Amino acid sequence: xxxxxxxxxxxxxxGPSHGYGIIKRAEEQSGGRVxxxxxxxxxxxxxxxxxxxxAVDREETVQGRPRRYYRLTEDGRSAVIREAARMEQxxxxxxxxxxxxxxxxxx
Amino acid sequence: xxxxxxxxxxxxxxGPSHGYGIIKRAEEQSGGRVxxxxxxxxxxxxxxxxxxxxAVDREETVQGRPRRYYRLTEDGRSAVIREAARMEQxxxxxxxxxxxxxxxxxx
DNA sequence: TTCACATACTTCGCCGGACGATATATCGTC
DNA sequence: GACGATATATCGTCCGGCGAAGTATGTGAA
Numbered sequence: 213x214x215x216x217x218x219x220x221x222x223x224x225x226x227g228p229s230h231g232y233g234i235i236k237r238a239e240e241q242s243g244g245r246v247x248x249x250x251x252x253x254x255x256x257x258x259x260x261x262x263x264x265x266x267a268v269d270r271e272e273t274v275q276g277r278p279r280r281y282y283r284l285t286e287d288g289r290s291a292v293i294r295e296a297a298r299m300e301q302x303x304x305x306x307x308x309x310x311x312x313x314x315x316x317x318x319x
Numbered sequence: 320x321x322x323x324x325x326x327x328x329x330x331x332x333x334g335p336s337h338g339y340g341i342i343k344r345a346e347e348q349s350g351g352r353v354x355x356x357x358x359x360x361x362x363x364x365x366x367x368x369x370x371x372x373x374a375v376d377r378e379e380t381v382q383g384r385p386r387r388y389y390r391l392t393e394d395g396r397s398a399v400i401r402e403a404a405r406m407e408q409x410x411x412x413x414x415x416x417x418x419x420x421x422x423x424x425x426x
Numbered sequence: 427t428t429c430a431c432a433t434a435c436t437t438c439g440c441c442g443g444a445c446g447a448t449a450t451a452t453c454g455t456c
Numbered sequence: 457g458a459c460g461a462t463a464t465a466t467c468g469t470c471c472g473g474c475g476a477a478g479t480a481t482g483t484g485a486a
């Protein structure tokens with residue numbers, strides 16, 4: 213699972229949201245680091261819905277503009293939790309081997 | 320940075336290694352989870368060398384078979400450490416919001 | 427001895443995902 | 457009226473992952 217995909221799911225942990233809201237949440241949650249490109253987002257949304265990790269929660273029309281809300285499915289929830297564990301484990305492969313004295317210094 | 324790329328760099332934290340050795344180390348370090356495909360590896364090796372994150376350490380001929388050893392550059396070392404920190408932070412976005420009662424259960 | 431397997435590197439081609447650009451539409455602000 | 461934020465959709469490109477095939481040698485088993 214790629215980082216953009218992961219942050220889409222993570223954003224939905226807070227509850228259903230629509231595309232633009234997901235972009236904003238992902239940016240917040242990552243401290244401004246992750247900025248989902250629109251092409252990435254809508255592509256990911258279609259793919260995740262096809263994989264059953266998210267589902268359309270409801271569709272609203274707000275001031276003439278359509279809004280499609282997505283929510284995490286059970287599969288999506290467990291997938292993002294599993295993914296977080298995987299990343300933590302992967303991070304430890306490096307952080308567990310680096311002594312404070314190293315940093316950018318020699319081996 | 321993708322996972323395969325990350326594990327290539329992580330494998331080189333233990334010291335210089337050649338292609339096949341990197342595949343084996345990555346598999347060890349990830350507890351058998353990460354299996355670098357050869358096409359992925361050699362593509363990544365070229366790319367990382369081009370980006371200056373790794374460099375050819377030496378080339379040997381062992382029993383008629385060529386072996387090209389790569390080592391991490393300073394840039395590569397700091398990049399993989401930075402990447403590990405990034406993954407840890409990303410993981411916390413999810414793990415920090417999940418209460419023990421949740422798991423695969425509802426919100 | 428022959429066959430399979432592990433070691434070891436290279437190249438090719440497909441596919442999927444990331445992402446910028448573009449188009450469309452409304453509302454509020456300057 | 458122009459611009460920026462909100463909001464969605466689609467298209468095309470580029471890059472990376474990865475399996476497959478090709479080449480070559482040593483080892484151990486059948």
